[in-house]
Amino acid sequence: LxxxxxxxxxxxxxxxxxxxxxxxxxxxxxxxxxxxxxxxxxxxxxxxxxxxxxxxxxxxxxxxxxxxxxxxxxxxxxxxLQQLALRVTDVDAACAALRDRGMRLLYDAPRRGTADSRINFVHPKDAGGVLVELVQPAQ
Ligand code: CMX
Known part of the structure; x- marks a missing residue:
């Protein structure tokens, strides 16, 4: 992903x-x-x-x-430095996979990010002190 x-x-x-x-x-x-x-x-x-x-x-x-x-x-x-943003092909699937691995996602469902991308965040306390953003770019 x-x-x-x-x-x-x-x-x-x-x-x-x-x-x-x-x-x-x-x-x-x-x-x-x-x-x-x-x-x-x-x-x-x-x-x-x-x-x-x-x-x-x-x-x-x-x-x-x-x-x-x-x-x-x-x-x-x-x-x-405030965040590290990882690009994913399917943010819904990425969030589901990360939840299965015990990560807390900040939003129940992805929200609108830069240039109409879809985004969510892993809580920094679950990711080694790094706020990790997941970005699915707009088509
Ligand atoms: N990186 C690493 N650690 C962070 C952090 C960051 N960016 N922001 C907060 N923390 C740490 C805090 O230092 C705190 O640590 P301690 O408990 O050890 O003091 C802990 O996380 C929790 O802090 P909090 O006070 O409970 O939470 P905050 O009110 O600081 O909110 C967060 C933190 C991540 C939930 C909030 O910043 C958030 O909702 N971020 C997502 C949205 C965002 O960042 N938007 C701006 C960018 C928009 C975009 O990219 O498009």
Whole structure:
């Protein structure tokens, strides 16, 4: 079911400042940005120049609201790595398999993620201290 590492997510206070930093320092290019009201984030996807579709990306996540998961993460930890996102071909089947292995999934059913993907999360306490996102990209 696993088809790769989709992205690594970094919590940031200000999205535009973080995009400029990643471009000017590491040469990463902005490939996508959006606001996800459900997740309470303003977000951007960046990739190495010339990366084809399917490559691992860097996701920058800034809070839209004070009560969002990213706002809470920033309050507690400051900016930094917030999540590891694994790409799966069937998120429903992946969640069922992980539940069978004793993992707690945060949502009963997958929700909408970046670019109309379907997402769920494994609780970080069940995954070695890492918030693992499962992403099934839109067709
Ligand atoms: N990575 C690793 N550990 C984390 C963590 C993270 N991102 N976020 C919280 N934790 C740890 C906390 O430090 C805490 O540890 P201790 O008990 O040892 O102190 C523990 O997990 C539980 O913390 P909590 O206070 O009970 O829970 P929070 O309110 O911090 O919520 C979580 C944690 C994962 C449930 C919440 O962040 C969440 O719902 N995340 C999923 C949604 C999300 O992250 N959305 C933003 C991204 C959107 C996108 O990718 O599209």
């Amino acid at each position: 696993l088809s790769g590492v989709d992205h690594v997510g970094i919590a940031v206070a200000d999205l535009d400042t973080a995009i400029d930093f990643q471009r000017d320092t590491f040469g990463l290019e902005l490939t996508h940005r959006e606001e996800n009201e459900d997740q309470g984030v303003r977000e951007a996807m960046l990739a190495a120049p010339g990366d084809s579709t399917g490559a691992t990306r860097i996701q920058l996540l800034a809070p839209l609201r004070a009560d969002s998961a990213i706002a809470k993460f920033l309050d507690r930890n400051g900016p930094g």
